[in-house]
Amino acid sequence: MSCKSKGINGERDLVHQFWALGLACQRSAGSGSSRFPSPDLIVGNKTRKLAIECKITKDSKKYFTNEEIEALKEFSDIFGAEPWIAVKFKKTDWFFLTLEDLNRSNKCYIADVNMAKTKGLLINELISDNY
């Protein structure tokens, strides 16, 4: 399976999970190809709206370019949504991270599996009313 189809299947898996938990979720057509910022997923209910960039990796680290993070911030700011990163490592569930959770280098942002297990939220925690 190609990287791209693995990514799309991963996003579809999250779409199913959000709907099953009672939130509406839409996958973007334009992710990566649109000239406008476009998060992979928009998720919402009457009280919260989330813009989510999703990544799957077999490695223990996943990198996000500055441009990806800036686009997520821009979309979220204009649309009125919380910006979130969803990342899934080998044999882990999806972890949800804020932009502040990510580690920083000069050229990119980094999520690693140990940081994600420490700071990340599981989907149930993400959408809990207590968050």
Add this chain to the structure above:
Amino acid sequence: MSCKSKGINGERDLVHQFWALGLACQRSAGSGSSRFPSPDLIVGNKTRKLAIECKITKDSKKYFTNEEIEALKEFSDIFGAEPWIAVKFKKTDWFFLTLEDLNRSNKCYIADVNMAKTKGLLINELISDNY
């Protein structure tokens, strides 16, 4: 140009117009093929969220199936968005209609060009603060 690509180009045109007017807009990947309700466009700013089903036609009437309208209602209700229909006839701009604006038959909902010109909003009217 096929019907499908004409539809996609029409949606892209609307995406551009919304961004130019200062609203964030995302085109759906799943429209028509997803098992979950998925409007063609989600549009928003900090105060309003719109779920929009888009149609282009060369005729003077455009039909919407009951299923399309129910899916738009369901998504909008769960996500917390206003449901809107965008329809563009030959040589007209896009008109934005509420579900109540549409005419009704047993099997479907109908927008016709005269009704759209009378009841429809232009994009500037749709996003005006006065609406």
